[in-house]
Amino acid sequence: MQIFPCPFCGPRNETEFHFAGELGKERPDTTQEVAAPDWATYLYAQRNEKGPVREVWMHLTCSELFVMERDSVSMEVVGSGSLREGAE
Amino acid sequence: MTRYSAFRLLREGLRGHSGWGQAWRSPQPKPAYDAVIIGAGGHGLATAYYLAKNHGVTNVAVVEKGWLGGGNTGRNTTVIRSNYFYPESAALYDLSVRLYEKLSRELNYNIMFSQRGMIVTAHSEPEMEMAARQVNAMRLNGVDAEFLDRDQVRKMAPLLNFGPDMRYPIHGGVLQPRAGTGRHDAVAWGYARAADALGVDIIQNCEVLGLIVEAGRCVGVHTSQGDIRAGIVGAAVAGHSSVIAGMATRDLPITSYALQAFVSEPLKPVLDTVVLCPPFGTYISQSDKGGLVIGGGLDRIPSYGQRGNMPVQETVLAGLVEMMPALASVKLLRHWAGIVDVTPDSSPILGPSGLDGLYLNCGWGTGGFKAIPAGGYLFAHILATGQHHEISRPFDLARFETGHLIDEGAASGIAH
Numbered sequence: 258m259q260i261f262p263c264p265f266c267g268p269r270n271e272t273e274f275h276f277a278g279e280l281g282k283e284r285p286d287t288t289q290e291v292a293a294p295d296w297a298t299y300l301y302a303q304r305n306e307k308g309p310v311r312e313v314w315m316h317l318t319c320s321e322l323f324v325m326e327r328d329s330v331s332m333e334v335v336g337s338g339s340l341r342e343g344a345e
Numbered sequence: 346m347t348r349y350s351a352f353r354l355l356r357e358g359l360r361g362h363s364g365w366g367q368a369w370r371s372p373q374p375k376p377a378y379d380a381v382i383i384g385a386g387g388h389g390l391a392t393a394y395y396l397a398k399n400h401g402v403t404n405v406a407v408v409e410k411g412w413l414g415g416g417n418t419g420r421n422t423t424v425i426r427s428n429y430f431y432p433e434s435a436a437l438y439d440l441s442v443r444l445y446e447k448l449s450r451e452l453n454y455n456i457m458f459s460q461r462g463m464i465v466t467a468h469s470e471p472e473m474e475m476a477a478r479q480v481n482a483m484r485l486n487g488v489d490a491e492f493l494d495r496d497q498v499r500k501m502a503p504l505l506n507f508g509p510d511m512r513y514p515i516h517g518g519v520l521q522p523r524a525g526t527g528r529h530d531a532v533a534w535g536y537a538r539a540a541d542a543l544g545v546d547i548i549q550n551c552e553v554l555g556l557i558v559e560a561g562r563c564v565g566v567h568t569s570q571g572d573i574r575a576g577i578v579g580a581a582v583a584g585h586s587s588v589i590a591g592m593a594t595r596d597l598p599i600t601s602y603a604l605q606a607f608v609s610e611p612l613k614p615v616l617d618t619v620v621l622c623p624p625f626g627t628y629i630s631q632s633d634k635g636g637l638v639i640g641g642g643l644d645r646i647p648s649y650g651q652r653g654n655m656p657v658q659e660t661v662l663a664g665l666v667e668m669m670p671a672l673a674s675v676k677l678l679r680h681w682a683g684i685v686d687v688t689p690d691s692s693p694i695l696g697p698s699g700l701d702g703l704y705l706n707c708g709w710g711t712g713g714f715k716a717i718p719a720g721g722y723l724f725a726h727i728l729a730t731g732q733h734h735e736i737s738r739p740f741d742l743a744r745f746e747t748g749h750l751i752d753e754g755a756a757s758g759i760a761h
C-alpha cells in the first residue's frame with residue numbers, strides 16, 4: 258500500500274483517497290454564450306501528463322478536497338496542501 | 346516469407362528446424378514514407394497490414410520505441426468478444442470478431458482464436474432484467490447472445506460458487522457463444538510478418554520524440570533514429586496517446602491508468618469458457634498452457650508506471666476466491682500491468698487529431714485487444730482515403746463536442 262498525505266489528517270492509506278481531477282480547470286463563464294469546443298475542453302480534455310502532476314484529490318475519511326503533487330511515472334508523492342494554498 | 350504449413354513443419358522437424366528464416370526484417374528507416382504509424386502494438390501493425398493489403402499503400406513504416414507487441418498487446422488477458430450495448434459499438438466490435446474468425450488463415454499464422462464463449466453472470470433479480478435487456482440489445486444488433494438461468498451457468502462453469510453463503514448468489518447470466526480468447530503475441534507477430542511481407546518497414550527501438558510540423562501540418566516525426574518524413578502520420582500508442590497529442594499541443598479526453606492482470610501456475614483443465622462476475626470485478630479464463638488468466642478493474646490512480654498496485658490486486662483476488670473458492674490455494678505465477686488510455690465514455694477515438702496530417706487510433710482503454718483487426722482495418726481506411734468509414738465515424742473526436750458519447754462503461758459491466 259502507498260501512503261498519501263492528507264493536509265488535514267496526516268499520512269493515511271491510499272485506499273482512503275479518491276482522485277477528483279487535474280488542478281486548474283476553470284468552468285466556462287455561463288453568463289456568456291459558451292461555445293461547444295469550450296464546454297468539451299472543460300468537461301473532457303485532460304493534460305494527462307507523464308511525470309510531475311498537480312491534481313485535486315479527496316480524502317474520503319474527512320471529505321476534504323486538497324491538492325497533491327506527485328510523479329505519474331515513479332508514483333512518488335512530492336507534497337500536498339489545501340486547495341487555497343496549493344501544494345507545498 | 347516462408348509459408349507455414351503442416352508439410353513445412355514436418356520438413357523442418359526432419360532437418361532440425363534449421364530452415365525457418367526470420368519472420369520479419371529489421372530495416373533501417375528510410376528518410377521518407379507515404380505513411381508513418383507510431384506504435385507497433387496490434388493496432389499499429391494491423392493498420393500497416395491493411396494499408397498495404399486493402400489500399401495498396403506499401404511505402405509504410407511502423408516505428409516502435411521498444412519491441413513490437415511489447416505494450417498492451419502483449420500484456421492483456423486476451424478476451425475477444427462483441428457483447429456491447431449500443432449499435433455503434435456492436436458494428437465496430439463485431440466487425441472485429443468476424444475478422445478474427447478468419448485471421449489465422451488470412452495471415453497464415455495461428456492466432457489460436459478459441460471461441461469458447463463468455464459468460465457475464467447476473468446476481469439478483471434486477472440484474473437478471475438488465476441481463477435480458479443486454480441479450481435483446483445484442484440480438485437486435487445482430488450479435489449472438491443467450492440468456493442463461495442458474496442451472497445453465499452451473500453446467501457451463503461448475504467451478505463457480507453456487508454455495509449457500511455466496512455473497513452475491515448467481516441467478517443466471519448472458520452468454521456470447523462466439524466470444525473467446527486468442528493468443529495475444531501471435532496477433533502482433535502474425536500482423537507484423539504479413540505486413541513485412543507486403544513491404545512495410547517495422548522499425549523497433551525507434552522512439553518518436555517530436556512531430557515535424559510545417560505550415561500547420563504534421564509532415565513527419567523526429568525519432569531516436571533520426572527524422573522520418575511522412576505523407577501522413579497515424580498514432581496508435583495506447584496509454585501514451587496524450588504524450589503524442591502533447592507534441593501537437595493538444596489535450597485529449599484521455600486519462601492513463603495501469604490495468605493489472607495475473608496468471609497462475611498451470612493446472613489441468615478446469616474451465617473451458619471465459620467468466621466475468623461484475624459484482625466482484627473479476628474475470629477469468631484458462632490458457633492452453635493451463636494457467637488461469639485473471640483480470641479485474643482499473644487501478645485507482647492515474648499512472649504511467651507500468652506496474653501493479655496492491656489495493657486492486659486485493660480486490661481482484663478476493664473477488665476470485667469468492668467467485669471460485671476452489672481456486673483459493675492456487676499459486677500465482679506472474680502479475681503485471683499495462684498503461685491503458687481511458688476515455689470518458691469507454692469508447693475508442695478514431696480519426697483526425699485536430700492537427701492536419703496527424704490521425705489517432707486510441708482510447709481503447711481496457712478493451713482494445715478484441716478490436717485490433719477492426720481498429721487496423723478502419724484506421725487504414727481513414728489514413729488511405731482521408732475519410733471516415735461508416736463504422737468509424739461515430740468514434741470521431743468530434744463526439745465530445747457534439748455530445749454524442751457512446752457510453753459503454755456502464756453497459757458492459759467491466760470495461761474489457
Ligand SMILES: Cc1cc2nc3c(=O)[nH]c(=O)nc-3n(C[C@H](O)[C@H](O)[C@H](O)COP(=O)(O)OP(=O)(O)OC[C@H]3O[C@@H](n4cnc5c(N)ncnc54)[C@H](O)[C@@H]3O)c2cc1C
Pocket residue numbers: 383384385386387388389408409410411412413414415416417418419420421422423424425551552553554581582583584585604605606640681682683684685706707709710711712713714715716761
Ligand atoms: C492487463 C490488461 C488486460 C487487458 N485485457 C484485455 C482483454 O481481455 N481484452 C481486450 O480486448 N483488451 C484487453 N486489454 C486492452 C488491450 O490490451 C489494449 O486496448 C490493446 O492491446 C491496445 O493495443 P494498441 O496496439 O493500441 O496498444 P499497445 O499494444 O500498447 O501498442 C502501443 C505501442 O506504442 C508504442 N509507443 C508508445 N509511445 C511511443 C513513441 N513515442 N514512439 C514510438 N512508439 C511508442 C509502445 O511502446 C507500444 O508498443 C487489456 C489491457 C491490459 C493492460
Ligand SMILES: [Zn+2]
Pocket residue numbers: 263264265266267316318319320321
Ligand atoms: Zn483528511
